[in-house]
Amino acid sequence: MSLNIAQILFNSLLTGSLYVLAAIGLTLTYGILKFPNVAHAEFITFGAYFAYTVADIWKLGFPSGAAAAFVVTGILGVATHLFLFGPLIKKGASILHLTVASIGYGIVLRYAMQEVWGRKDLYFSAYYPGFDVGPLRVTLLWLSFIFLAVAVVAIFHLLLTETKIGRAMRATSNNPSLAQASGIDTKMIIMLVWFLGSALAGLGGVMKASDTRITPVLGWNVLIMSFASVIFGGVGSIYGTILAGYILGFVENLGVIVLVALGLSTEYRFLLGFFVLVCALIFAPQGIAGITFRSIRKRWRAVG
Amino acid sequence: MVNIENFILDMFIYVGIFGVLSISLNLEYGFTGLWNFGKVAFYMIGAYTSAIITTLGQPFYIGFAAGVVVSSLAGLLISLPALRLREDYLGILTLVFGEIIRIILKNEYWLGGPLGIRGIPSITPAGLDYTTTLLVQLASITVIAAVCYLVAYRLIHSPFGRVIRGIREDELATASLGKNTFRYKASIFAISSAMAGIAGAFMGQYVTSITPDQFMPFVSFTVWMMVMLGGFANIEGAFLGAFLYIGFERAARIAKDYLLLPIDPNNLMFILTGLLILIFVFLRPQGLLKENKVRDYKGV
Amino acid sequence: MAHILKTDNLTKSFGGLLAVNNVSIKVDEGSITGLIGPNGSGKTTLFNVISGALKADSGKTYFDGKRIDGLPCHLIYKAGLVRTFQVPRLFQKMTVLDNMLIAARGLVGERLTVTFFQSWAWKRQEEGLIKKALAILEMLDLYHQRKNLAGNLSGGQMKLLEMGRALMADPKMLLLDEPAAGVSPLVVDKIFEKIVELRQSLGLTFFIIEHRIETLFNYTDRVIVMFKGQVIAEGKGKELVEDPKVIDVYLGEY
Numbered sequence A: 001m002s003l004n005i006a007q008i009l010f011n012s013l014l015t016g017s018l019y020v021l022a023a024i025g026l027t028l029t030y031g032i033l034k035f036p037n038v039a040h041a042e043f044i045t046f047g048a049y050f051a052y053t054v055a056d057i058w059k060l061g062f063p064s065g066a067a068a069a070f071v072v073t074g075i076l077g078v079a080t081h082l083f084l085f086g087p088l089i090k091k092g093a094s095i096l097h098l099t100v101a102s103i104g105y106g107i108v109l110r111y112a113m114q115e116v117w118g119r120k121d122l123y124f125s126a127y128y129p130g131f132d133v134g135p136l137r138v139t140l141l142w143l144s145f146i147f148l149a150v151a152v153v154a155i156f157h158l159l160l161t162e163t164k165i166g167r168a169m170r171a172t173s174n175n176p177s178l179a180q181a182s183g184i185d186t187k188m189i190i191m192l193v194w195f196l197g198s199a200l201a202g203l204g205g206v207m208k209a210s211d212t213r214i215t216p217v218l219g220w221n222v223l224i225m226s227f228a229s230v231i232f233g234g235v236g237s238i239y240g241t242i243l244a245g246y247i248l249g250f251v252e253n254l255g256v257i258v259l260v261a262l263g264l265s266t267e268y269r270f271l272l273g274f275f276v277l278v279c280a281l282i283f284a285p286q287g288i289a290g291i292t293f294r295s296i297r298k299r300w301r302a303v304g
Numbered sequence B: 001m002v003n004i005e006n007f008i009l010d011m012f013i014y015v016g017i018f019g020v021l022s023i024s025l026n027l028e029y030g031f032t033g034l035w036n037f038g039k040v041a042f043y044m045i046g047a048y049t050s051a052i053i054t055t056l057g058q059p060f061y062i063g064f065a066a067g068v069v070v071s072s073l074a075g076l077l078i079s080l081p082a083l084r085l086r087e088d089y090l091g092i093l094t095l096v097f098g099e100i101i102r103i104i105l106k107n108e109y110w111l112g113g114p115l116g117i118r119g120i121p122s123i124t125p126a127g128l129d130y131t132t133t134l135l136v137q138l139a140s141i142t143v144i145a146a147v148c149y150l151v152a153y154r155l156i157h158s159p160f161g162r163v164i165r166g167i168r169e170d171e172l173a174t175a176s177l178g179k180n181t182f183r184y185k186a187s188i189f190a191i192s193s194a195m196a197g198i199a200g201a202f203m204g205q206y207v208t209s210i211t212p213d214q215f216m217p218f219v220s221f222t223v224w225m226m227v228m229l230g231g232f233a234n235i236e237g238a239f240l241g242a243f244l245y246i247g248f249e250r251a252a253r254i255a256k257d258y259l260l261l262p263i264d265p266n267n268l269m270f271i272l273t274g275l276l277i278l279i280f281v282f283l284r285p286q287g288l289l290k291e292n293k294v295r296d297y298k299g300v
Numbered sequence C: 001m002a003h004i005l006k007t008d009n010l011t012k013s014f015g016g017l018l019a020v021n022n023v024s025i026k027v028d029e030g031s032i033t034g035l036i037g038p039n040g041s042g043k044t045t046l047f048n049v050i051s052g053a054l055k056a057d058s059g060k061t062y063f064d065g066k067r068i069d070g071l072p073c074h075l076i077y078k079a080g081l082v083r084t085f086q087v088p089r090l091f092q093k094m095t096v097l098d099n100m101l102i103a104a105r106g107l108v109g110e111r112l113t114v115t116f117f118q119s120w121a122w123k124r125q126e127e128g129l130i131k132k133a134l135a136i137l138e139m140l141d142l143y144h145q146r147k148n149l150a151g152n153l154s155g156g157q158m159k160l161l162e163m164g165r166a167l168m169a170d171p172k173m174l175l176l177d178e179p180a181a182g183v184s185p186l187v188v189d190k191i192f193e194k195i196v197e198l199r200q201s202l203g204l205t206f207f208i209i210e211h212r213i214e215t216l217f218n219y220t221d222r223v224i225v226m227f228k229g230q231v232i233a234e235g236k237g238k239e240l241v242e243d244p245k246v247i248d249v250y251l252g253e254y
């Protein structure tokens, strides 16, 4: 079998873009509110279903579907905070109870979606034929998603470094209480984070679905890799998560080739995510940013 | 129309199975503070191990014993790296672990593949009528649950139980008082996983066929629901929670035969479960029953 | 007199901040030694490093003739060095008596075989321990609280219970981090009198962080002064008051 390195890299970029979109919101809420929001998976699924409704039921076309999914999933995220996690945090709920609440909420969302959209797989009608660019087989859709994800990364970078709101956001996700003490309106920032994070997750869902199909477990299947990106990248660190997302995309695509070569099911690519997650948890719990040779050796000794 | 007697017997068999799972999660989270969102993994390992061994012709007790041993070893194995982690990371790791085991079982055809394992020999002799079969099954799970209860009872009402509560409250303080906290956590993980394993082994022979998709993460979440209903750190509450939740589920299942719902009853059931979790988190996060004391110190 | 505790160039930093910087100290066996210094001078961090709660970046610690740096907390406890925390770390949802009993040394009931099959063994052992715990609680004026949850105690009582818990562990040496903080002035003297008494009756060594200079000078044999992570002076109470470095630090601070 001849390896098409360029294609692998391209596919990694595509997969990585999905994880980046899916994980940014997760890392931000995890960093600021300190609990892993398991319901984040359902935001991803919701984005896909909503885009389907707009694009193929209301027949407004795929681009408007994606745009509407972005906005409406963002609003869903804000509503989630306003009506669920916000009040719970105010009541002094522990991190465990917030996590359990996110599980319960995720169940409600998932089956509400199943009620609305049914259990059968759905497909976007938009079709994007593949064409060759040099050694690469691409589609317009793939290209636009990579472009979109890279644009998101660039916009986030500008937002974080060049604007007051962005700096406040970074400060809040690094150290919420310190940020509040230094006069940042953390409430507003948290709303913004919920909006952007959920909106991007919804967009990620659209991306995943447009390439495959929409199922009730769409988001759940992306969640493991999202958590892996978040923890590998360092909880709360946007840059770390972006980097980790692309690394995981690469590992997965390379891994699939290895799995095929070994005659194993490609479903085992989840194992790779798991493997990376475990390694990240054990050797670099601070994320990529915290990795040094010494810290790895120390951790290894602590484990052994 | 189902036979109401059998319906109730079947329900109590499941209360027994899930009561054992709830005790096991209560030992981990309620008493020791270990987040395990992957309880289903050890339930699944127990079920599969026993099913494979008994379908190969071994007697059920060998199957059960193997299920217990393998789950408990799996618990120990994952505890080695996992127990040094922050609590929320442990939660994520265990959750993912359950999914990984399920995916492996689904993709390995020699372990049954997506269709799972069928024709698992039941512990009840053939030829009994259905009600008697259920009675024998109920008696067996009652014995299993009683043993698990007793194990948990001895654990939590002892100096060992005091130490694990200490770990839950403040691990550094506990270590500073001379306890090798890692050893305690690993022991609890192994014991609890063994309990989940026997629950799984029993369930497998009761329903006589298992598939990977019976072991979705939702199973772990229902166990959390039961523990939260009954009360954290209360082993009697584990059974109460299992009874309440399964009773609720069965009642809903009967109700749907008589009510005309505008919504798919299956979806409704899940949505109600999710809402129940949210209601409890809001209104009674500690559960119905209070924590078990270490000792009463009568006359002190 | 022999040194029961000795550190060699202990260093611990947080990021760029050198919280403990090349600290070499000696504590005499059977002494009551004080540790003083302005806020943030690294006293608590030094205790954390000695007791194994934090790993030192470099340096050595000897206790009772053995090297203990790098050992996990529970082995340092086993060696006989027991500490309390500045902010009490009690087991809030456990009773006062349970908080005491958990600290006892050599509990047979912590073994699983005993737990499952020989509960009489740990119950018998615990009878004696309960008596001992109640005696300590009585001494600390906490007897009436024995069956209450530790989380319901007042701040001062929590500090006392922390000390009681440490005493329950039959230590050779105690590291007490501000044992009398948040306690009324009258009780402060009582606590220190108890400490002196315990040293006499049990031969314990005490190493105590305390902010009240007067108290320290009244009850300790020797005082070590830390400032910005370093030991800047040590000696008998009255000599230190004249030490220009100490005066500098304290006049600079207050």
Ligand SMILES: Nc1ncnc2c1ncn2[C@@H]1O[C@H](COP(=O)(O)OP(=O)(O)OP(=O)(O)O)[C@@H](O)[C@H]1O
Binding pocket: C014, C017, C019, C037, C038, C039, C040, C041, C042, C043, C044, C045, C046, C086
């Ligand atoms: N875990 C930690 N992470 C980062 N910095 C720390 C940590 N613990 C202590 N520090 C810093 O180290 C320095 C020394 O702190 P330490 O608590 O040892 O002082 P201290 O002498 O006990 O002060 P106090 O009298 O207020 O108790 C302080 O600047 C503190 O902010």
Ligand SMILES: [Mg+2]
Binding pocket: C043, C044, C045, C086
């Ligand atoms: Mg201090």
